[in-house]
Amino acid sequence: MIRIANGQGFWGDSLEAPVEQIRRGPIDYLTLDYLAEVTMSILQKQRMRDPKAGYARDFVDLIARVLPDLKDRRIRVIANAGGINPMGCRDAVLNTALRQGITLKVATVTGDDITDRLDQFLKRGIEFKNMDTGEPLAAIRAQVERANVYFGAFPVAEALGLGAEIVITGRVADAALALGPMIHEFGWKETDWDKLTAGIVAGHAIECGAQVTGGNCQVDWETIPDLADIGYPIVEAEPDGTFSVTKHAGTGGRVTVASVKEQLLYEIGDPTQYITPDCVADFTTVHLDQAGENRVRFSGIEGRPATNYYKVSISYTAGYKAMGSLVYTWPDAYRKARAADQILRQRLTRLGLRFDEIRTEFLGANACHGIPTAEPSPQIEPHLPEVVLRVGVRSENRAAVDRFTREIAPLVLNGPPGVSGLGLGRPRVEEIVAFWPALIPKSEVRPEVAIWPSAS
Amino acid sequence: MAKRELIKRRLIEIAHARSGDKGDLVNIGLIARKPEDYPILVREVTADRVKQHFAGVCQGKVERFELPNLGALNFLLHQALDGGGTMALKADPQGKTYSTALLRMEIDVD
Numbered sequence: 168m169i170r171i172a173n174g175q176g177f178w179g180d181s182l183e184a185p186v187e188q189i190r191r192g193p194i195d196y197l198t199l200d201y202l203a204e205v206t207m208s209i210l211q212k213q214r215m216r217d218p219k220a221g222y223a224r225d226f227v228d229l230i231a232r233v234l235p236d237l238k239d240r241r242i243r244v245i246a247n248a249g250g251i252n253p254m255g256c257r258d259a260v261l262n263t264a265l266r267q268g269i270t271l272k273v274a275t276v277t278g279d280d281i282t283d284r285l286d287q288f289l290k291r292g293i294e295f296k297n298m299d300t301g302e303p304l305a306a307i308r309a310q311v312e313r314a315n316v317y318f319g320a321f322p323v324a325e326a327l328g329l330g331a332e333i334v335i336t337g338r339v340a341d342a343a344l345a346l347g348p349m350i351h352e353f354g355w356k357e358t359d360w361d362k363l364t365a366g367i368v369a370g371h372a373i374e375c376g377a378q379v380t381g382g383n384c385q386v387d388w389e390t391i392p393d394l395a396d397i398g399y400p401i402v403e404a405e406p407d408g409t410f411s412v413t414k415h416a417g418t419g420g421r422v423t424v425a426s427v428k429e430q431l432l433y434e435i436g437d438p439t440q441y442i443t444p445d446c447v448a449d450f451t452t453v454h455l456d457q458a459g460e461n462r463v464r465f466s467g468i469e470g471r472p473a474t475n476y477y478k479v480s481i482s483y484t485a486g487y488k489a490m491g492s493l494v495y496t497w498p499d500a501y502r503k504a505r506a507a508d509q510i511l512r513q514r515l516t517r518l519g520l521r522f523d524e525i526r527t528e529f530l531g532a533n534a535c536h537g538i539p540t541a542e543p544s545p546q547i548e549p550h551l552p553e554v555v556l557r558v559g560v561r562s563e564n565r566a567a568v569d570r571f572t573r574e575i576a577p578l579v580l581n582g583p584p585g586v587s588g589l590g591l592g593r594p595r596v597e598e599i600v601a602f603w604p605a606l607i608p609k610s611e612v613r614p615e616v617a618i619w620p621s622a623s
Numbered sequence: 624m625a626k627r628e629l630i631k632r633r634l635i636e637i638a639h640a641r642s643g644d645k646g647d648l649v650n651i652g653l654i655a656r657k658p659e660d661y662p663i664l665v666r667e668v669t670a671d672r673v674k675q676h677f678a679g680v681c682q683g684k685v686e687r688f689e690l691p692n693l694g695a696l697n698f699l700l701h702q703a704l705d706g707g708g709t710m711a712l713k714a715d716p717q718g719k720t721y722s723t724a725l726l727r728m729e730i731d732v733d
Binding site: 204205299383385386425428429430431432433434435436437438439450451452453454455485488490524526528530534535536541557559560561599600601602604 | 639640641643644645646647648650652654656679686688689690691692693694695697699705706707708709710712713714715720722723724726727
């Protein structure tokens, strides 16, 4: 049996969670998921300012903090912290080890970045059709920022096979970070579809961190103990493809069949065809048992052969947006907010500003759960103590969006009464980076695995 | 034979849920609190009813998938995020609260 812990569900997740995973109980592997789609674009912007940047800095800070613990406890780390500059991340980690006088083997998994080869592929007839809309990439080619292939778990396993203590990857499918060590330890083959699927299901269960151990869990949420000290998830994996999800003893949170079910259903499509680079998982075969306190056992998992394609995530710029908010108070909180929205829209029209979209929401009245066009009920509306007016605009024209941001604050003095600006200041104009999901034949790209310091 | 009495209840009394995004699409996993209530979910919470429930929010079709092994249904709401993730101007651009919005639905229970 091996223990694989997850200590990071996204870049921006708890800085303490990975440290706790290392120090509060036994684990063999620590996986850290830093890359959401939007993260790649943030990293791109950072690298344009500094060529040495472009990876998850938090990861290097973490390694500096825990390196002696990792060595003492022989814990190996797998992180997609490389972002768009895995070699820069490697250098920073190796320098950290050098400064601490610790020898460290770091492996990199690269080859996922196909940004510079896009035109070559297009010329050869690979269209990168949008998986949702069917449109060919040509429609937005000029706006493309980056293109990254999602690799699977075998290059991660290969890196571990080379003796890596830390594996730094670029784009690798989130769930593959956990499957990698299972392939390495148990010798699973590329055609062991059921076992590979079990590993992917395990990876999916823990890839969002505490979302499987009682975080964001609706069942009896008020009785879930000590969320302040919530334990992050640990997979205890067996060579036969069965495993349990648990957490360190003494931590907060709760691991139950209910908390696990919520996470299994998170961000999936057709449950019989969960497509990954390594296999096609069938979530309708998963059998769950409460095998003890804070322990859920998985069995019966089946999957099918992988497809001949990798998924590619292509990011592209798509104009600008800004959001402004004001809070209106009783009496007539909702009616004041609605009137302010009308006034604002009239002023934008009078200024001759055109937007692709203007969206108004009334937080506290109907923003998240209401039908956007419906009024709050007459039983509730007169009693609302406050309503937040939130208006967003989107346009190709940055100047128009910028002008919009100047029209919010004046409403405090020249609009309906009983209003506060929420202390947020002038809204920020954001450049929109959108995503274009596409496919590429596996034969067109190869993951590259290397170990550092390189063998001489 | 006794006449079947149906009473109106909110979905939240017999189910829990989690939602998330993929592009302009939201998925909602709906799970029976007790396995024996799963057939009620299958009978009552059809794709059509979910489409109606999210009128004005979901512009595209609603697909439903069954996971009897987990006593759960998975719904895919197409064109439900105002263009999706980074494009959306919504307060909930990733559809995280669609789960609790669904649990407000009133259903007929034996």
